[in-house]
Structure formats: structure tokens, C-alpha cells
Amino acid sequence: MKFPGSVLASVFLFVAETTAALYLSSTYRSGGDGMWQALTLLFSLLPCTLVQLTLLFVHRDFSRDRPLVLLLHLLQLGPLFRCFEVFCIYCQSGHIEEPYVSITKKRQMPKNGHSEEIEKEVGQAEGKLFTHRSAFSRASVIQAFLGSAPQLTLQLYISALQQDTTVGRSLCMFLSLLSIVYGALRCNILAIKIKYDEYDVKVKPLAYVCIFLWRSFEIATRVIVLVLFTSVLKAWVVLVILINFFSFFIYPWILFWCSGSPFPENIEKALSRVGTTIVLCFLTLLYAGINMFCWSAVQLKINNPDLISKSQNWYWLLVYYMLRFIENAFLLLMWYLYKTDIYMYVCAPLLILKLLIGYCTAVLFMLVFYQFFHPCKKLFSSSVSDSFQQWLKCVCCPCRRQKSSESIGKTDLRSPEDREETPSSSKISSMPSQILTADESCSA
Numbered sequence: 001m002k003f004p005g006s007v008l009a010s011v012f013l014f015v016a017e018t019t020a021a022l023y024l025s026s027t028y029r030s031g032g033d034g035m036w037q038a039l040t041l042l043f044s045l046l047p048c049t050l051v052q053l054t055l056l057f058v059h060r061d062f063s064r065d066r067p068l069v070l071l072l073h074l075l076q077l078g079p080l081f082r083c084f085e086v087f088c089i090y091c092q093s094g095h096i097e098e099p100y101v102s103i104t105k106k107r108q109m110p111k112n113g114h115s116e117e118i119e120k121e122v123g124q125a126e127g128k129l130f131t132h133r134s135a136f137s138r139a140s141v142i143q144a145f146l147g148s149a150p151q152l153t154l155q156l157y158i159s160a161l162q163q164d165t166t167v168g169r170s171l172c173m174f175l176s177l178l179s180i181v182y183g184a185l186r187c188n189i190l191a192i193k194i195k196y197d198e199y200d201v202k203v204k205p206l207a208y209v210c211i212f213l214w215r216s217f218e219i220a221t222r223v224i225v226l227v228l229f230t231s232v233l234k235a236w237v238v239l240v241i242l243i244n245f246f247s248f249f250i251y252p253w254i255l256f257w258c259s260g261s262p263f264p265e266n267i268e269k270a271l272s273r274v275g276t277t278i279v280l281c282f283l284t285l286l287y288a289g290i291n292m293f294c295w296s297a298v299q300l301k302i303n304n305p306d307l308i309s310k311s312q313n314w315y316w317l318l319v320y321y322m323l324r325f326i327e328n329a330f331l332l333l334m335w336y337l338y339k340t341d342i343y344m345y346v347c348a349p350l351l352i353l354k355l356l357i358g359y360c361t362a363v364l365f366m367l368v369f370y371q372f373f374h375p376c377k378k379l380f381s382s383s384v385s386d387s388f389q390q391w392l393k394c395v396c397c398p399c400r401r402q403k404s405s406e407s408i409g410k411t412d413l414r415s416p417e418d419r420e421e422t423p424s425s426s427k428i429s430s431m432p433s434q435i436l437t438a439d440e441s442c443s444a
Contacts, residue, residue: 004086004129006186010136011083013179014051014143018044018076020172021151027168039154047147051139052078058135079139086132093125102127106200110378118200137186144183145289149223152176156227163342177220184215184294191297195310196376207373210365217362218294221355222328229331232338240331241292248288252300261303283307295320295366321363328359 021044028037052073072081107117122130155173159165188211193201230237264276280302290296299309299316332352339348370377 002129004090004133006133007083007086007136009182010140011079013140013175013182014048014079017143017148017151017172017175017179018048020168020175024155024168024172027166036154036158040151043147043151043154047143048076050142050146052076054139054142055079055082055135058138059131079136082132082136086129089125089128089132093123093129107198108200109376137190140179140186141183141190141290142286144180145286145293148176148179148183149219149289149293152180153223153226153230156223157230160227160231160342177216177223180219180293181212181215184219184290185211187290188215188297191308192375194298194306194308196379199376199379201375203375204373207369207375210369210373214362214365214369215294217358217365221358221362222293222324224355225328225331228335231342232335232340236334244292245288248291249284252284252287252302256302259303264302264305264307291320321366325356325359325363329356332356 021040025037025040025044028034028040055078056070056073069078069081072078102122104120104122105117106120152173155169155176159169159173185208189203192203226237226240229240263273264280284300284302287296287300295317299313301307301309304310332355336348336352374380
């Protein structure tokens with residue numbers, strides 16, 4: 001049975017970040033900074049509450065008679081109790097023989113064009129551990145993007161204004177960044193397992209390293225860009241955040257309304273229509289929060305029974321990173337034009353160059369992951385390199401067509417004397433056929 005390391009990592013980040021935020025808020029209180037204290041507590045206690053509700057929802061404890069568990073979650077001690085429960089199940093799994101097992105069928109990754117189906121016995125203990133891992137993975141994503149990401153942005157903004165960083169604030173920012181990166185990593189793994197649910201997916205250690213580097217560069221540069229822009233244009237940052245947030249929040253609902261599909265009723269049998277609507281709104285809220293800081297790795301699709309599009313769409317990936325790069329460059333340009341005296345000793349052009357290179361480095365690690373380390377890369381209809389080559393052909397073909405039409409126009413405009421001086425007419429006569437071949441290849 002696999003060691004529940006992901007549960008331990010989630011609980012450690014939850015406890016460490018909450019403790020650091022509470023300590024930091026106490027320092028703000030002693031320093032007389034009431035507004036910073038209130039915001040620090042808000043971005044610490046709000047994700048704590050959402051994590052408790054997520055664990056209760058996944059384990060379906062609302063409909064079960066477990067008053068002690070509900071009390072522990074009410075006291076914000078639910079993750080610690082769940083972690084203790086996980087390790088009790090893990091330690092007892094090898095000593096107790098289970099009378100009932102279930103059989104699951106998974107397909108292996110294709111080898112030489114063939115994929116075999118394997119059967120695996122899953123006991124009750126392993127099934128419970130799987131539920132716990134799934135619950136903590138979702139809780140880590142919620143904590144990362146609805147708590148840690150705003151917390152990191154706030155503390156970095158305070159450091160930029162005060163031009164000073166205390167030990168407590170540095171520790172809080174480090175833990176918040178680590179929590180966001182870990183949440184983004186879990187989001188990637190969840191997306192892979194949901195998309196390829198029928199396959200036996202095994203993620204290699206190098207894939208984890210590649211995802212960690214990709215998300216670290218992407219999130220760190222994004223947060224720094226937002227903080228720099230906020231420090232000089234405080235009013236305009238509200239507009240930037242609202243446009244980003246509501247674009248990703250409304251887009252899944254627009255697709256759902258345009259599809260004409262009936263309202264989804266199979267999310268949870270115990271939920272009413274109002275409860276289902278609340279859950280879907282919360283999912284779109286989380287989806288918007290993730291895409292505010294990094295690529296969500298999934299496309300939310302409300303009319304799908306799994307609520308996620310299982311197709312690998314390289315087009316949306318390309319569009320997202322191109323638009324995000326343009327947005328970051330524009331925000332940095334605005335910061336450079338309106339920067340204040342607090343950045344007097346900062347080399348602004350060098351900082352802008354480092355941030356843009358850092359974001360490009362994140363894109364590079366992403367491409368390396370999808371090209372070499374993705375556990376299901378054999379199932380892709382086209383690889384990253386093939387898609388990039390096709391995109392280059394589509395971009396270059398109109399240019400070739402325009403150049404060919406210009407050369408034909410120049411040939412037709414030549415005088416009769418110039419045409420008689422042409423040594424061979426076979427080259428000119430063969431030109432339209434070459435152009436036609438080029439056009440056919442581009443259209444194909």
C-alpha cells in the first residue's frame with residue numbers, strides 16, 4: 001500500500017501557514033496596523049473554513065451521525081484528525097485481513113500500439129486511503145488559490161510599501177509560495193487522473209520536479225508583476241483583477257447556456273437544485289482563482305458529467321500563455337512609466353527583463369513536461385513539437401502565398417522586350433503549378 005505522503009504534506013502546509021499567518025497578524029496588532037492585521041486574518045481563516053467544508057463534503061459527513069468529527073471541524077482541527085485517521089488505517093492495513101475486496105479494471109499505457117487491461121483487488125482500507133488522498137488534494141488546491149495566493153500578494157505588497165521585510169513576514173511569504181506551488185502541482189495531477197481515469201497512471205519523480213519548477217517560475221513572476229503594478233496604480237488594479245476574475249468565472253456558464261444542455265443533477269444525490277447551484281458556483285469561483293495566477297490545467301465544462309473537458313486542447317494552452325505574457329508585459333510597462341521614489345535604487349529595465357525571462361522559463365519547463373515527462377504522452381493525438389510545427393506552417397503559408405502572388409504580379413507587369421529577353425519560358429510556366437502545390441499543402 002502506498003505511503004500517504006501527500007496527506008502529510010497537505011496537513012504540514014495547512015498548519016504551518018496558518019500558524020505563521022496568526023503570528024504575523026499579532027505583530028501587526030502590536031504595531032498598530034489594524035488594516036494589515038484584518039486582511040492577514042481574512043486570508044488565513046477563510047481558506048481554513050473552506051478546507052473544513054471540503055473535507056466534510058468529500059467524506060459525506062453531513063448526512064452521517066458523527067458529532068465528534070463535526071465538532072473537530074468546527075474547531076478548525078479537522079485536517080489533523082483526518083491525518084491521524086489516515087495513519088491509523090495505514091498502520092493497521094497489513095495486520096488485519098479484509099473479508100471483502102473490490103476489483104477495479106485499469107488499462108496500461110500503450111506499448112507498441114497495444115494496451116492491456118489489468119485487474120486489481122482493492123480492499124476497504126485502500127479505498128478509504130484513496131478517499132482521504134482525494135479529499136486532501138482538493139483541499140490543498142482550495143487553500144492555495146483562495147488563501148495562500150492572496151496572502152502572498154498582500155505580504156509582498158506590504159514589504160514593497162514599507163521597504164522592509166521582517167523574519168515573520170518572510171516565513172509567511174515562503175510558506176504561502178510553497179503552498180501555492182504544491183496546490184498547482186496537485187491540480188496538475190488531479191487533472192491527469194480525471195482525464196485518464198480508465199488508465200493506470202504512474203507519475204515519475206522527474207515529472208514532479210518539472211511541474212514544481214514550471215509552477216514556481218510562473219506563480220512567482222505573476223505575483224511580483226501584480227504587486228509592482230498595484231504599488232503604483234492602486235485604483236486600476238481593481239479593474240485588472242475584476243476583468244481577469246469575471247472572464248474565467250462567467251466563461252464556463254456562457255458555454256453551458258449556449259450548449260442548451262439540461263441542468264446537471266448528478267453531482268451529488270443528496271443535494272437539491274439550490275445546493276447543486278452553490279457547488280457549481282464555488283467550482284467556477286475556484287476555477288477563476290486558479291487561472292488568475294496560473295494555468296489551471298483543466299477546462300471546466302458544466303454540461304459534462306465529470307465537469308471537466310477530457311480533451312487535450314493545445315490551442316487554449318497557447319492562447320492563455322500568449323495573452324498572459326502580453327498582460328504581464330503591459331503591467332510592467334505601466335509600472336515603469338508611473339514608478340515612484342520607493343523604486344529609486346531599483347534598476348527597472350533589468351527587473352522587467354528578469355521577470356519576462358522568468359515567465360518564459362516557466363513556459364519552457366511546461367513544454368518540457370508535456371513533451372518528455374507527461375505520464376500519458378503516448379495517448380496524445382499530437383505532441384507539443386508536432387503542434388508547434390503545424391502552427392508554424394499555418395503562419396508561414398499565408399506569407400508564402402503573398403510572396404508568390406507578388407512575384408506573379410511582377411511577372412505580368414514586365415514589358416514585352418523583357419519577356420523576349422527571358423532565356424527560358426519553362427521556368428515561368430512552371431511557376432503557377434508550384435504556387436498551386438504550395439496552396440494545396442497549406443490548405444491540407
